[in-house]
Amino acid sequence: MTILEIQHINKSFGKKVILKDINLQIESSSIIALVGANGAGKTTLINIILNLIPQTSGQIKFLTNENWKQITGVMMQDNIVLHRITVKEIISLTRSYFDKPLSYEELLNISGLNNHQNNLMTGLSGGQRRRLAFALALAGNPEILFLDEPTVGMDSNARNEFWQEIDRLKKSGKTIFVTSHYLEELENIADRFLILQNSTIAFDGTIKQLRSREGQSLVEFDSELNQIDFENLANVISINLIGHHFQIITNDVNQLITELTPYLKAIDNLQVKQSTLDTLLLNYKENNHE
Amino acid sequence: MNKFIFQTKINFKRIVLRNKAFFFFDMLLPIVFYILYTKILVSNVPVSYLKVWNKDYLVSMMIYACMLGGIITTANTLLEDQMSNFKLFVMLSPLSNFQYYGSMSIVLITLNLVSSIALTTVAMIVNHVSISIGLLFELISINLLGTILLILIGVLISFARKPNTVNLLTNLVVFPLAILSGLWWPINIMPTWLQNIGKVMPTYQLSVIDKNILHQTTQHIGPFINLLIWSFIIFLILFTVNKIQKEKGLVTQ
Missing domain, CATH: 3.40.50.300 (P-loop containing nucleotide triphosphate hydrolases)
Incomplete structure (x- = not known):
């Protein structure tokens, strides 16, 4: 009602x-x-x-x-x-x-x-x-x-x-x-x-x-690499970088992990989570949906 | 009705009963002035003149007490309500503005009533002033009506919304208004141009009405019209400022 x-x-x-x-x-x-x-x-x-x-x-x-x-x-x-x-x-x-x-x-x-x-x-x-x-x-x-x-x-x-x-x-x-x-x-x-x-x-x-619109999953890891190294990966919806901590929103975790394989030596603490409202909102701001 | 009574009860507690220092000085100041200007700072004055002066000055201090309660207390209480978010709380509640301001006016009018009775008692004891109960009732009634105009001025000042500005404005309004209206010293000792300004002031006109009651002389319509015009002007300004502040979203800050 x-x-x-x-x-x-x-x-x-x-x-x-x-x-x-x-x-x-x-x-x-x-x-x-x-x-x-x-x-x-x-x-x-x-x-x-x-x-x-x-x-x-x-x-x-x-x-x-x-x-x-x-x-x-x-x-x-x-x-x-x-x-x-x-x-x-x-x-x-x-x-x-x-x-x-x-x-x-x-x-x-x-x-x-x-x-x-x-x-x-x-x-x-x-x-x-x-x-x-x-x-x-x-x-x-x-x-x-x-x-x-x-x-x-x-x-x-x-x-x-x-x-x-x-x-x-x-x-x-x-x-x-x-x-x-x-x-x-x-x-x-x-x-x-x-x-x-x-x-x-x-x-x-x-x-x-x-989540289905902005990305289901969140892949987090620490790396000394630059944001630009990951930006062109096919399954990346958005990247948030705080210090050396990367947060990547994706709709296909498996594909993204496959894409990340060449970088695994330069990556620590890799975690896969469900995307949070916090990261989704950040993504929203960056993409400037209108 | 229940909420109005409860609101009034709470207002009595917070404005008067639990604010003893403030209440004390609000009442004490006019009494001190009365004693000062009728007992201490008067010399070589003929007894017949002094008798009239003691009565007239009682009226002046009654109006001055109404100014303290009506303008200063109103402005400070409303400012406190704004700073403590109580004003916003009331705006969001089913209590109407009329009930909120009405309950506060009842408290302030009562405060002025107590002040007037205290002043009269002091005048009777210290200067042996005699006023019949009927006259006193008339005087207090007229002053309490006048208080409504003074409360409107207090509400208007509270719209300044900042403690420093509100304090500055109350001082800029109350003390010059008291002096210009001849409440502290006789108006005829001031230059003519200043007397002309003073005589337009609502508090002067209120004192004219009071003195006519006190000396049982004929009332003229002029002072009443003056008070009505002032009330209308202040109300109009209040309405406009309130509308502008609401439009700008200031009421929520």
């Missing part, structure tokens, strides 16, 4: 075009990852959806009979740190904004701040503030959740627990719209990827579709 429709959204600041004819349908019970380079317009798109800034043209439609703010939860990139207010008070205040809020105890459990409910928000650590922000985003028991860089500031355990909670929310029927620079986290959880590039949605599909 479609919960949100984005129709022909354009946004310009003066003569600078930020978004160009963005069209999307967001289905319920799914996790949608919005990815792209810094400055690609991800936050602008989210801000337009959330009515924080006006679009130059186009329409945003939440397909609900209720006030869209009653069914929306938002976790912004920057934490809310209200002075002279306790954890208990901000949770209670946020609950009061909504018609059908989650219970106080449930939100306190999500925040993981059961032992800090009488602490001032200013006294919380970065990770605790992030978890509290997540609980506040869920206060209204939203149908659609917007998460902008949600795991920044969380340690690895907290990040793991966070994504487990997101998966649980998806299974309970929630729609999650997320942006993150931790691409490996998105790779494991998102059902649908939107790549924002050159002001448009350059790719809209699953990770599987992205």
Whole structure:
């Protein structure tokens, strides 16, 4: 079921075009990852959806009979740190904004701040503030959740627990719209990827579709050779070189390994992996798909 | 309604109850000025004149207290809300702007009410000023209405969005406005051209209305129209600046 429709959204600041004819349908019970380079317009798109800034043209439609703010939860990139207010008070205040809020105890459990409910928000650590922000985003028991860089500031355990909670929310029927620079986290959880590039949605599909389009496999090795030595191999889709570490995206690993045979003496630590979102995106940038 | 009441309760806690130093100085400053200019810095003044001065200066300091609460507290609180991302949080929540600003106005108006009562109590004790309950009620009511205009000025200043600029603007507005309006010193000791400017200021016109109430003289429509025109102008500027900031995406920063 479609919960949100984005129709022909354009946004310009003066003569600078930020978004160009963005069209999307967001289905319920799914996790949608919005990815792209810094400055690609991800936050602008989210801000337009959330009515924080006006679009130059186009329409945003939440397909609900209720006030869209009653069914929306938002976790912004920057934490809310209200002075002279306790954890208990901000949770209670946020609950009061909504018609059908989650219970106080449930939100306190999500925040993981059961032992800090009488602490001032200013006294919380970065990770605790992030978890509290997540609980506040869920206060209204939203149908659609917007998460902008949600795991920044969380340690690895907290990040793991966070994504487990997101998966649980998806299974309970929630729609999650997320942006993150931790691409490996998105790779494991998102059902649908939107790549924002050159002001448009350059790719809209699953990770599987992205791999079949951009390369299934990733061959990694260390070598003192130059990038140019491998660039003309037939099965190379793209090469990423960091120091002496090569990452080659290919659709045919066996053929590529055969092609690499003459160089094997100059190659160490050869590994074959499934291509990652990180490398696929890099490939996308280099190829400048339009 | 529940969310409005809760928001107001939280605002009371964070702006007043848990901000004691600020609350104390917000109330104390006008009281100190009142005592200074009616008890300490007055000499060789005829008793009959002093009696009127003590009453008039009470009105001036009541308005000055409204300026501190209405302009400085509003601008600083809204700035704090912006810096702590609370403003953005509210914009994304089902709480309307009207409820957000309305709940804050209730807190600030109450703060000014407490200031006015404290000032009157000090005037009664220190200078034996006598004002009937009815007159006092009228005075406070008019001042609280005037506070709404001052809150609008505070909101406008908060749109500067940077702590240094907001501090500079509050100082540039509040103190010159207090002096020009004759709240600190009698307006007639200033040069005529400055008096002419001062008499256009909303706080001067508010003091004219107050003094007419206090001395039970006839009210004229002029001061009320002046306040309405100022409110309209400030509201128009507020609306325009807000629209421009939203257009430029500044509200999310």
